[in-house]
Amino acid sequence: MSGDKSMSAEEVVGRLESGMTIGIGGWGSRRKPMALVRALLRSDVTDLTLVSYGGPDVGLLAAAGKIRRLVTAFATLDSVPLEPHFTAARQRGAFEMTELDEAMVMWGLTAAAQRLPFIPVRAGLGSDVLRVNPSLRTVTSPYEDGEELLAVPALRLDAALVHLNRADVRGNGQYLGSDPYFDDLFCQAADAAYLSCEHIVDTGDLLKDAGPQTLLVNRAFVTGVVATPNGAHFTACAPDYERDENIQRAYARAARDPEAWRTFTARFLSGDEAAYQSAVAAFHEEEPA
Amino acid sequence: MSTVTATRAEYCVVACAEVWRGAGEILASPMGTVPTIGARLARLTFAPELLLTDGEALLVGDVPAVGERARVVEGWLPYRQHLALVATGRRHVMMGAGQLDRHGNQNISCIGDWARPARQLLGVRGAPINTLNNPTSYWVPKHSRRVFVERVDMVSGVGYDRAAEAGPSATRYHRIADVVTNLGVFDFDTPDHTMRLRSLHPGGTVDQVREATGFSLAVPAAVPYTRVPTVEELRLIRDVIDPKKLREREVPA
Numbered sequence: 001m002s003g004d005k006s007m008s009a010e011e012v013v014g015r016l017e018s019g020m021t022i023g024i025g026g027w028g029s030r031r032k033p034m035a036l037v038r039a040l041l042r043s044d045v046t047d048l049t050l051v052s053y054g055g056p057d058v059g060l061l062a063a064a065g066k067i068r069r070l071v072t073a074f075a076t077l078d079s080v081p082l083e084p085h086f087t088a089a090r091q092r093g094a095f096e097m098t099e100l101d102e103a104m105v106m107w108g109l110t111a112a113a114q115r116l117p118f119i120p121v122r123a124g125l126g127s128d129v130l131r132v133n134p135s136l137r138t139v140t141s142p143y144e145d146g147e148e149l150l151a152v153p154a155l156r157l158d159a160a161l162v163h164l165n166r167a168d169v170r171g172n173g174q175y176l177g178s179d180p181y182f183d184d185l186f187c188q189a190a191d192a193a194y195l196s197c198e199h200i201v202d203t204g205d206l207l208k209d210a211g212p213q214t215l216l217v218n219r220a221f222v223t224g225v226v227a228t229p230n231g232a233h234f235t236a237c238a239p240d241y242e243r244d245e246n247i248q249r250a251y252a253r254a255a256r257d258p259e260a261w262r263t264f265t266a267r268f269l270s271g272d273e274a275a276y277q278s279a280v281a282a283f284h285e286e287e288p289a
Numbered sequence: 290m291s292t293v294t295a296t297r298a299e300y301c302v303v304a305c306a307e308v309w310r311g312a313g314e315i316l317a318s319p320m321g322t323v324p325t326i327g328a329r330l331a332r333l334t335f336a337p338e339l340l341l342t343d344g345e346a347l348l349v350g351d352v353p354a355v356g357e358r359a360r361v362v363e364g365w366l367p368y369r370q371h372l373a374l375v376a377t378g379r380r381h382v383m384m385g386a387g388q389l390d391r392h393g394n395q396n397i398s399c400i401g402d403w404a405r406p407a408r409q410l411l412g413v414r415g416a417p418i419n420t421l422n423n424p425t426s427y428w429v430p431k432h433s434r435r436v437f438v439e440r441v442d443m444v445s446g447v448g449y450d451r452a453a454e455a456g457p458s459a460t461r462y463h464r465i466a467d468v469v470t471n472l473g474v475f476d477f478d479t480p481d482h483t484m485r486l487r488s489l490h491p492g493g494t495v496d497q498v499r500e501a502t503g504f505s506l507a508v509p510a511a512v513p514y515t516r517v518p519t520v521e522e523l524r525l526i527r528d529v530i531d532p533k534k535l536r537e538r539e540v541p542a
Contacts, residue, residue, distance in 0.1 A: 027368055053368075054412075074411045075411075076411060082411065093405040100413075101416070101418045102414055103372040103373075103376070104418070106373075121376075121418070122376060122458060122459075126420075126452045127416070127420075127444045127445060128398075128444040128445070129413060132443075147457070147461075182368070
């Protein structure tokens, strides 16, 4: 049919270039487009500026040396508070960082989506976010109050990667969990947005078991759609699956030791996505939950 | 008549609950196990109008035990709405602290030089916007000189001195309320808004607190003890909110 935007994860990565600014949806270790991140790991695309509410997406790309600059308010695995690859990379000075408040990231993406240069917020003032980001500026209200607020600059993206529960081939994306996170905003802030999903369904079936407010992302903001079953693994993708805490624990343990990380990489990340999913299945056969 | 003796963790729970007394119909945002139990205790007793989340996107209509799922949902608060709610002021957050100084500046970002930290922690998260927009308290389960320092390495949550330097937009809605630790309760009700010992948990001494604090602390001539949990509060903590004693993991007896 016309308007079919379906493509493979490799095709998505083929459209990314070294040096780009890429936004990654989800939050912490929740609904991260991990299959797309894994495809990115297999490519030679590097030198990225990454905008993310950081989870293992940040950790894996940091471990692979693909990040030039990270724009974030945190990186965490949620049930494991500190993202071990992120902390290690920061401690060895592996990349530059633009450290912002959580709400500043949201308003920066909103400004980018709305094609505004900045949005004024009452945040950052008095904190060291201003010290470590000397390019941040304040703005004075032109009204009677005369308040001086922080002007959060637009966080415009070359590309966005997000993962939703369902989508059609035209790029209409649906979330079925309780939190949309900021995935629509990431898509709107980007010149090109790539949406992976658990299943591609017929447009007419999107609302078979869900209300219209679940249609988070519309096709005007989507360049490519990829079906990646279990594609957020090992992060949570409610209601399709919970976070895989066993694999996440194994990941976190391995990330703290170079030798263990080589073993983990050889076992899980040396092949394609199908090989990854097989390795995960084999892991669960050996170590039942 | 039988008497019930509260554990140190239970004193901490009640001290945390007190943070939300009289707060009104606002969101209680506790971070950490003891503050979570405290917020639920407040809602079940003296602050029934508080809003609580399930730790994710739902506002809960009942008060489940920690770690249990709510049976009643009364509202929806995904991250985008939660971040926007902060600026409405209808929230009192209780955050943790990697470092905290006498002015209430908090650090959860990193230890050492920011450019290349000795120890990377979480990042500033929502601390900069929280502290400028809604009342903020802190929970420190292990009171030590590592946490209570002369100067924090990366100001994430803004204290009184830094807010004042930043000007009226920073101070307009800024309020650091309480600091609850395993040793006592602290506030900033001093003429220069520096940290003061408000009450000691029973079993502790002023010297012990001074010894564990890396800056000079305001200590009134007479320091009261932290309020004793009531029999009903202890029943709620032990039987309803935390039957698995998760509080003891954060504050061992």
